[in-house]
Amino acid sequence: MSIKPQISKLSGLLIFASLFLVSDACAAKIGELSETNFSDQFFRFFSFKDPSVRYAILASLLLGTCCGLLGSFIVVRKLSLMGDTLSHAVLPGVALGFLWTMTKDPWAIFIGATIAGLLGTVVVHWIHTTTHIKEDSAMGIVLSGFYAIGICLHTMIQHLPNGNKAGLDKFMFGQAAALSESDLVMIAVVTGVSLLLITLFYKEFLVTSFDNAFASSIGMPAKFFHYQLMLLLAFSVVVGLQAVGIVLVSAMLITPAATAYLLTDRMHRMLILASVFGMMAGIGGAFFSYLGNSLPTGPFMIVSASTLFGLALLFGPRYGIVPRWVRQLNRNSRIQIENTLKAVYQIREKADFKEDGVSLQQLGEQRNLPLSEVKKEVKRLIRERFATLASSDTDMFNQNQKIYFTPSGWENACRIVRNHRLWELYLTKSAQYQPDHVHDDAEEIEHVLGENIVRELERLLDFPTLDPHGKLIPSVIDLKEVQTGQ
Amino acid sequence: MDFIPTFDLHTFITAPWSDGLSGSIWILVMGFLVNAACGLVGNFLILRRMALVGDAISHSLLPGIAVVFLISNSRSTGLMVTGALAAGLASVWLIEFIHKKTRVKQDAALGVTFTTFFAIGVILISVFADQVDLDLECVLYGEIGWIGFEDSWLVMGTEVPIPLLQMGVTFLVVLALVIVFYKELLVTSFDSGLATSLGIPASWIHYGLMMMLSLVIVFSFESVGAILVIAMLIMPGATGALLSDRLPHILTLSVIFGGFYSLAGIHLAEWLNCSIAGAMVVSGFGLFCLIWIASPRRGLLVLSLKRLKQRSSEVSVN
Structure with a gap:
């Protein structure tokens, strides 16, 4: 910070000096040259x-x-x-x-x-x-x-x-x-x-x-x-x-x-x-x-x-409007990805984590989206390396095609579900919400809870394992056990 | 010093009318119409604390008018109004956009927007000076003294200059709109929450008012220029507000003041040999100062008298 004004002062002095070092010999009044082209005028000005x-x-x-x-x-x-x-x-x-x-x-x-x-x-x-x-x-x-x-x-x-x-x-x-x-x-x-x-x-x-x-x-x-x-x-x-x-x-x-x-x-x-x-x-x-x-x-x-x-x-x-718009787009697409990850998690949870693969049809039903939209979502997951497909057949995206979490996909899905359920628990326990009123709020906030707030929530709620609806709150260790325990 | 001519009451009163009625009477009527139409609209700007939005719009019209001149090469009224309206509404929209979408506050958004528009207008006029039939002096203080009196229409046996007819129609339209939408304008100006609960579309009224404002300014533009018009908008209403608290009274007063500015301005301009539009505003400013000092209700004199009395009664109690 302290250097900047000195630089600007210095450059100001240089310009100032250069203006007086140039000789007056070729001086002419401005109005004298009426017919000149752009580059001539440009050089006259800056000389x-x-x-x-x-x-x-x-x-x-x-x-x-x-x-x-x-x-x-x-x-x-x-x-x-x-x-x-x-x-x-x-x-x-x-x-x-x-x-x-x-x-x-x-x-x-x-x-x-x-x-x-x-x-x-x-x-x-x-x-x-x-x-x-x-x-x-x-x-x-x-x-x-x-x-x-x-x-x-x-x-x-x-x-x-x-x-x-x-x-x-x-x-x-x-x-x-x-x-x-x-x-x-x-x-x-x-x-x-x-x-x-x-x-x-x-x-x-x-x-x-x-x-x-x-x-x-x-x-x-x-x-x-x-x-x-x-x-x-x-x-x-x-x-x-x-x-x-x-x-x-x-x-x-x-x-x-x-x-x-x-x-x-x-x-x-x-x-x-x-x-x-x-x-x-x-x-x-x-x-x-x-x-x-x-x-x-x-x-x-x-x-x-x-x-x-x-x-x-x-x-x-x-x-700026454009950078803010880009950030908004990025945020929206991240929220989409996180919602898809969560849906895959929920489908697997319904089957007690016995099935590893989730078909596109199941995903469509869970997220309430037509198959074409689901395909886009899955492509995004694959691009982010959160999921892989069962096979690389020619007919890649039919509704029976199954997708599998990669380790990082699994970890992110757990994180989102965990955020959601911790927040629900926090609202029912500390803010006296009714258990059937907390879902929508958690749906919004799950994407923005940072690591520190999650730690804080855990401490506040005394490291809970079940959410208000009786479902397991995944912690990374738990879920690794579930996954490997099968 | 011969800079200010000697003042002689008789010549002061008679001079503008010495060479027949024809010249001055039209200027008088034109001035009245401009002042009255602007004054009516201006009252609602004052109530909405948008006084300087009027200033912003009047500056912003310039590029619109200049572009129309460049494209069409004519003084066609319809085109000019369209161009000016487009530029005016664009500036209103841009001010709101900058204010709402960024952290820049409203005053700065206003300042940035209208100066940009005005600068573009001035550049267009001076670069294409030979193609634009509009000089910068007109922008600065108008040409009410010689508005196209060569074109005129026969109305009821007398020849009436066309710009004057246009201004007359504008005034009547404004008057009619203010009377018809009086309740809506009143409620939205004072309590937009109440207006919404009554089912009055506040944002429509707002944009309607902006349209009306742009229209009045466009037609006043040639008479008084881009800068003096703010006086025509604000001074009658502000002066009226010094005398009364009732909006109907203030509206009536501002129309009457419009007539006074016009009359006093013509005499002042004739005496001092200066810009007529400028003189109208100077007399308006003079009247404002006079009422500000001597108003029977809240004038500075009355206030200081009251304060003196209070102090002396305090002293006598002690």
Whole structure:
């Protein structure tokens, strides 16, 4: 665990260094080459020759890290939509920041936007606490109300003499290629501060995120950390505007973190994964928007992030839909096999274990299945080496064909029957069930009882030999005797 | 500073109407219809705590509309509605799927889904800009000021723009549905257990409401864009809820507020020379804040007065 962040830091430094080692000699502005093919653009992008590309890549990497870190906390705190509200609420601040200096001064816009965003979250809190309006409606009101004020100011600025040159449109959907050096510095500062604060107060952020009441009870200033997180969130949204845009910057917070959440249960791993996914999405967005000559960056970043999310959703090893589906299938087929083994055991038990072979017809009757299904079951048993057939005739699967347990088949059959009967006994003795009510329950649980629980049951029931219906509970030793005793 | 024009009450009131009634009256009616239809549906979203689902659907319609433009190359209303409805319902389904089948919580599922849809829509619009007759400004704040007024139908001797007729029909359909299914909507919103025991198919009502929501948003889309529509959905109902506890009163109030937003928005936009849809929402937000502070029942002023009185009576008892 301790090595991973160092590796990622190291690789980050390498990329950082390589970006500045490449000479400026061949630099060209992005818009200058309109007719180029994919591979040319691809190599231009990854050779880092254009300074604007270098800025865009660096900004995307830093922003991805920052958004991934903070996003992880807002996702586990179920504040995802607060991020969305915050990002829409900054718009009037951007416009006022512009009006303050009448140029696109990054610092003025940064200050204006941060104030507007924080004011938005505070107003949501006020509405929520002083009226009976629910939080989601309060967020809807603030989101759209602030956004509308911003839109009005924005359209008013467009009517000003130099308004069209303001480039405020870039803030809507993002344009990473338009990033200046001071934008980059700001992103770096915010990322650095976030990283520092999260490292310093990791424990506090962790505890307040998962159990606020506990945090307060051990004297942690939970509110303080909540507002600290909100402040960092506002900073990251504001510096992200230029690259991702107002409308979609919240997705940079939510999507990489949600992707990481699908892959791990540990917070520190989630933070690292989310930052990595954030960086990948950032690079993807910068690259695709570069390919298409000044297309908006934000949407491409989000689509890249969502693609990663989709992949994790489908194929994530632990919570992915496909692996879970496969596991379910495996479990079902194991349960089928175990039921067949149990049926063979029961048929033999009825004949006092005098007959070794069990015919397919008997098996069909016991399991209440047509012969065709029984054939499938038997084939499975043979494949798992739990049973063998009497003869390998040409007419293999007629109804009089007999099957025989292999030793491992026998052992497994005994285990299942044993689980079933022990559980029945446990329910009647310890949970006061009636003996005729316990079968169905045991039928389910026999497949999932582990070795430890079986030992526990045995001890609890004082090593029983008969189940509530008077049948023998097989133990491996008993049954070996029965088998050899014949 | 000439950024904000000087305020003159007389010009403020007369300016929108100075060059004849024809232009502004249609914008006024259109605004009212959009606000009222959205407000009616929005009330049930507020009750079900699904306010932000409206936001999600309105963002998700975009790729549907863009794809229809790309394929058919026309502004045929039927196709556009079909595409938008398909995209909207797909997003609702996807949000539920992610929320139910994985460990991702509902808020994050919502956030991931609608931003993805919206991003795809924006990419389609900007990559195929020459083939899609829809610009990003329209997505951001609508074009209520110049909605296809060149196409119009003669209705009772006057020429009525087609988009306005569509919105009018939508409003009437929503109104009729709300009146006819009032009981069902009410019960399922407040107590889904009771609804099921009364034999009301709660999930049908839910999907019906989602359909109605998508329909209203589709027709409002060109007027107010994808983002401001959330205000039209939530603000009238939330403002009404500050004044009354009875749903019929709140529904009536939200229709009245719809008219007010429209009227105030037009005047504000004319004065400040800014986006009309934006100005409508700003006036709605202003009205909300005003009622929030000064409402006679639970306004901030009344609450703080009460608190003061309480404190002074405590002091006098001591």
